[in-house]
Amino acid sequence: MKSLHSLLFSLLIFISACQGPSVPTSVAVTSSSPDKAAAEAPIYTYEVVNTYPHDRTSFTQGLVFDNGIFYESAGLNAAHGGHSSLRKVELATGKVLKKIDVPEPYFAEGLALFGGKLFQLTWEDEKGFIYDAETFAAKGEFKYRGEGWGLTHDGKSLILSDGSHQLRFLDPETFQEQRRISIYDNNRRVEKLNELEYVKGEIFANIWQEDRIVRIDPKDGNILGWIDMRDLLKPEDENADTDVLNGIAYDAAQDRLFVTGKKWPKLFEIRLKKK
DSSP states (O other), X not given: OOOHHHHHHHHHHHHHHXXXXXXXXXXXXXXXOHHHHHHHOOEEEEEEEEEEEOXXXXXXXXXXXXXXXXXXXXXXXXGGTSOOEEEEEXXXXXXXXXXXXXXXXXXXXXXXXXXXXXEEEESSSSEEEEEETTTOOEEEEEEOSSOOOOEEEOSSSEEEEOSSSEEEEEOTTTOOXXXXXXXXXXXXXOOOEEEEEEETTEEEEEETTSSEEEEEOTTTOOEEEEEEOTTSSOGGGOOTTOOOEEEEEEETTTTEEEEEETTOSEEEEEEEEEO
C-alpha cells in the first residue's frame, strides 16, 4: 500500500501534467469566459470581392500586406519535401518580386511587419529571423520557447501562436514574454491556433486543418466571432498538392481583408457577412 507521501506526490504530478506547458511565474495568463464566449459569439460567412493569382508552390505560413505589396513566409524544408523562403509579392499578378531562401534545416512559419522590420518564425527550432523589410537584409535573430506557428502585432507587442490554445505577447525589442491569453469555446480549448492577423483591434486566427477563422479579443481571449470559410477554393482549382486554408492579411489603408491557403493557386479579397 502506498504511503500518504507517495499518494500526494503522484497527485501533484497528475495535476501538473493536466495543466499543460509551464508558464513563467512572472507572466500573466488571461483566459476567456467559456460560457459567455460560446453563447454570444456570432458566426460570419463571406463574399468574394476580388480574386488574384497566387503561387501554388508557396506553402503559405505567414501573410502580410503593406503599401500595395504582400510579404509572404513560405514553409517546408528538405525533410518535408520542400524549402522555406521569404517573398515580396505583387497583388495584381501574384508575381514574386523578391525572394530569399531560409537556410536548412529551418521550416519557416509566421510573419509580422513591425517598425520597418520583418519578423519570421520557425517551426521547431525556437528561433526567429529579422530582416529589413525593404532589402531583406538580415538584421538579427531572436529566441522563444516552444514551437512557432503564427505571428502578428498590435502596435506594441508581437503576438505569437504555438499550435496550442494560447497566444503569447512578446516585447519586440527583448522578445521577453509579457503576457498570454487562453482561448476557450463552450468550455473547450480552441487549439491549433495558426496564422494570425491583427484587424481593427481584434486578432484573426486560422484554425489548422479547419475551414474557419476565429476572431479573438486581445485583452482577455474572449471569442468575438467565427468566420465560416467553407467552399472558398473550388474543387476545380485543387490538385494533389493543395493544402489547408492558411494566410490572412489586412489592408488597413483601404479596409480590405485577404485570405489564401497553402499551395493555393488563388488569393481572395473577401467581405464578411453575418450569418
